[in-house]
Amino acid sequence: MDKEQRKKLIVLVEDEEIIVNLLTNKLKKVGYEVKAAYDGINGLNLIRTAKPDLVLLDMLLPRLNGFEVLEKLNKEKILPDLPVIVISNSGQPIEIDRVLKLGIRDYLVKINFEPNEIIAKVNRVLGRDEVECGVRDKIEKERISxxxxxxxxxxxxxxxxxxxxxxxxxxxxxxxxxxxxxxxxxxxxxxxxxxxxxxxxxxxxxxxxxxxxxxxxxxxxxxxxxxxxxxxxxxxxxxxxxxxxxxxxxxxxxxxxxxxxxxxxxxxxxx
CATH class of the missing domain: 3.40.50.2300 (Response regulator)
Structure with missing residues (x-):
């Protein structure tokens, strides 16, 4: 498949299954391909091998936390070229400042965000047209019971x-x-x-x-x-x-x- 025609690939590194399922469904619905990992080590390996267009990264992860993942990506010079959006339970300014210095593109606090907000940020980072996304997101009319x-x-x-x-x-x-x-x-x-x-x-x-x-x-x-x-x-x-x-x-x-x-x-x- 031509690179221009292929679906953009997003790697989601998140240990909460309900969030993985919700975001995967939302992202696929608007035309993205999604691969998920549930801990930092598998997430890092997936990023290296899958070469995604964007990463959604939780900070509180088992085995290797989000900071450690970012530091390794930075040392390997994958960052800052690879767009990363951090999703975390913490909104502390010191944490935000630390991850921004590592080269991430955006930051969301779990308690405050809606899945549609993440879609909007992903679209914005990847430069997708909102009209295109609206067309992809259009659901066929079905009989309403x-x-x-x-x-x-x-x-x-x-x-x-x-x-x-x-x-x-x-x-x-x-x-x-x-x-x-x-x-x-x-x-x-x-x-x-x-x-x-x-x-x-x-x-x-x-x-x-x-x-x-x-x-x-x-x-x-x-x-x-x-x-x-x-x-x-x-x-x-x-x-x-x-x-x-x-x-x-x-x-x-x-x-x-x-x-x-x-x-x-x-x-x-x-x-």
Whole structure:
């Protein structure tokens, strides 16, 4: 394949599998090839052999940390020619300054970024046209079997569930808090709500009570997704009007989607 036509290769060095899966899917969706390594030594070897167009590098890695990987790349004179974007849990100025001196192109703090922000930075570093990316990212229209509102402030969980819901032909609207969810509920026909309890501002239980007190919204089934698994919390959620109460740590994404489909199918049978 001609070099101009081949897909740009990105090496992702990250030890958290959920992040690897999310970013790999996002990057492939917009036309990149992705190879991943889960520790510093394998990551360094992969960079040497695969000769990528760009590297996404975590700092806290087993066997060889991100700093050590960068130092070796610098000594081997692979840096600064190879574009590297660092993804880390730390946003300390001293750390940022240290990696910038080693020749990286950009830096993201895990707690603050969204996957789409990484895509934008990758595109910018590699000089890709946003219009081209938009065309690649265009999804073929499929039959929509329902519309879900996902009220969840954990970006990674939201990304994962949105992907799974899309695969089941369910269109997903996302909100990180009650205020955003209210706006969506006033403008969209929602068939089911997936609701976290611990949210910024109004908590999930209070927002659930608000929904059930609203004549226009009270018919919408609500599935609570929470890390709070005590009997008291479950009873509180069901008493407030939840159709189901699912504990995140005990529920796989497929089990959550199954419950959503079950609820939507119930609605269809009533029509």
């Amino acid at each position: 329902g519309q879900a509102l996902l009220v969840e402030d954990d970006i990674f969980i939201s990304d994962l569930l949105e992907k799974k819901l899309s695969q089941s032909h369910i269109k997903t609207f996302r909100a990180m808090d009650a205020n955003s969810a209210r706006l969506i509920l006033t403008s969209e026909k929602i068939d089911v709500i997936l609701l976290d309890i611990v949210l910024p501002g109004v908590n999930g239980i209070e927002f659930l009570k608000e929904i059930k007190a609203n004549e226009k919204l009270k018919h919408i089934p609500v599935i609570i997704l929470s890390n709070l698994g005590q009997k008291k919390e479950i009873e509180k959620g069901l008493k407030a009007g939840a159709e189901q109460y699912m504990i995140k740590a005990h529920s796989t994404p497929n089990e959550i989607i199954s419950k959503v489909m079950e609820v939507i199918n119930k609605l269809d049978s009533r029509i």
